[in-house]
Amino acid sequence: MSNLLNLLEKIYQTNDLTYKEITYLLENITNEDREVLYNYALKTKQAYYGDKVYLRGLIEFSNICRQDCLYCGIRASNAKVERYRLTPEEIIGCCDQGYELGYRTFVLQSGEDLWYTEEILVALIQEIKKRYPEVAITLSIGERRVETYQSLFASGADRFLMRHETASKELYETLHPTMRFDDRRACLSALKEIGYQVGAGFMVGLPGQTPADLAEDLRYLMELRPDMIGIGPFIPHSETPLGTEKGGTIKDTLVMVALARLLIPESLIPATTALGTLHPQGRELALKAGANVVMPIITPTSVRKQYALYENKICGDDHPEDCRYCIERRIQAAGF
């Protein structure tokens, strides 16, 4: 048996690999090995979660951002984006519609937009919880003060998504001129400490990212043990400094999804919109490689296209109900 098949067998049996072993695996994996890996990841997912796929309704409520991440289409320096901000009333309207469509988790995501003060967010969360006591509220609003995280949690927010983006300090600081690697990690630790269910994650195929960097991403996640892990390919956006770089591939991203499933087997792993953008069956392939969550967009159609973190994002002309039923059909057709 090849070295690589031994490693795959080991990861399947023990849910563990060293940094060196992961790096070796990423550098040497063949197409045949990939199929074995996806299959092990699928079996592991099924052992933990069966055939269930969890749906979370995604509300992209503002594309205004104070940060300037080199890869991101809504970075502060991109003067070509038409900016928008949904009012709290409009956000609640999205929740009403999402609730009708059957969603019981809402992900409130935005750029880092301080117009939504702690007070505004607290009132919003309380109102959603008052209307729908059984829903889970997930925030994805970036870096804030620990005290703010605390009061948002106290007002009813249950979960928080904040990708670590890359576990390489050097790469992180190159890509995020307005942010600090240590701050990001401190936010993630604080969120966990406060009691949020936390989602971390990273992009695959960033310019300059190496197999060793990706191994580091997985080792970091094994340490942090987040409840959710979001992994997507980097997709260049022409109005950013990385607009002419190469993007991540579907294959490399699926390998990372499968490895995350095997190394952090109890985690929730979304089949990301970025994967669906790269390949017509990208999300289905992710479900077959260990992912078990989908986050259909319930942002109003009128502003959807303006939330372009990357180009050609899918579902831009769709309405929330289109995405709801499209995803159900896709999940069932994929056998889940």
Ligand code: 5AD
């Ligand atoms: N390509 C792929 N993913 C991106 N994100 C931001 N910009 C891009 C891009 N150009 C991801 C980041 C962020 C998440 C909301 O979207 O990982 O955390």
